[in-house]
Amino acid sequence: MLRNYLPFISLVFVLLSGCKKTDKPQVVPVMSVNDSFESAVSGWTADFADYPAGEETKFQLQQGYATLPAPLDASKGGFRISGMNRSDDLFMFFRKKLTGLLPNKVYQMDLEVTFATAVPSGRAGAGGAPGESVYLKAGMMPLEPQKVLNQQTGYYRMNIDKANQAVDGKDMQVIGNVTNGTTTEEYRLVKRLGSFSGSTNSKGEIWLCIGTDSGFEAMTTLYYTQVKAILYE
Template sequence: MQSTFMVIAVLAGSLFTFSACNQDNVPLQPGLPYQSSFQAGSDGWSAGITDFGKAQENSMEFKAAWKGLPAPLDTTRKSLMLSSMNRSDDAFMFIKKKVVGLQPNKEYKLVFTIELASQYGENSIGIGGSPGSSVFLKAGASVVEPVSVLKDDFYSLNLDKGAQNNDGKDAIRLGNIATTDDKEGYSLITRTNADKPFSVTTNDKGELWLLIGTDSGFEGLTTLYYSKVNVLFQ
């Protein structure tokens, strides 16, 4: 089936998500890591944004697309691009995917290795915080699908991802999105939790939802490109 990509608005939560029709919920092969490199499509991942007030939903400028990496990187390599303006000083942009074929009711230790393109230096300065060192990459999993919910005119995630640089029950921090130097232009960075595996237990069908996202303390525009996601189930 030919991959398709689209950007849609989910009105009950004012989220924008992308989706593709290829490789949705493919059973995992026992003993092998799960990997998405996005060269043929989104691989069943979808995207959203949360942690902002209802009054701000039309000004977050959230976009998601399947597209080539930005120059000066190899623009023929595909990726998942997420971009938003952090009007709330707390925006959480995320991607999620349901995985099946795991052992039912089994505790797994997950090691994420995530490659993404960033242009924000470690010493960069911005409103509210650094565009690089104040935007934190998180990853986790749950048997519950991650969705944005509205309560008291504020959209928040239905899972515990932790606040900004703090870990939560359903996601932990892998580091920030800062590049190793402060020169202009995108470069690829890799983050992993190899030294701190994330524990989660599947449901009685052997299913989990994977969650990856950025918790931002920078009050400005952030545009990132996820180029590879590897998850080792131990």
């Protein structure tokens, strides 16, 4: 009986082999990023936007290296970024400049961000959910992403187009939220993945920016532990 099927099996194998030949050629990475914040923060800087100038203390804005909270391994650390959202739109971000690329060229990036969060899924909160309404965004752009003061409103805003909360901007897009994937309020390490494109400047530089855009009107505290990325032409 098996002999009757052998010609058919061979034909299927040939067809499948032929299909493989039509696949797109493998894309070769031009640069990779693998930054761990386990023992220190190097090459990355953090800041905040979408809040009134001079209200840093009221918004409890904090950033820097810190050991991981229980029940995580306290012998390791992360890039801790924390803030009290009193403006209904607090943006907490960190960034890094990548160099040595071709000038004025569009690159693709596959990104993986690992961070510790204690926010359970499905919780309600003021202004929005503490997990699902805090949107993680990422993107690449040719200029340094930074806050600038709007003289008319007195608020710090970003000099790039990140849009607001759940909406994708030209320079940054939503790649997830800050829930820990459980119904328990305790710190867990989670990963978020994203793919997007961005252009270098005339010097062959590009900035990678990652941040949270919050609709939850209370405290959000995250510990970023690792950023991995691959750039393609």
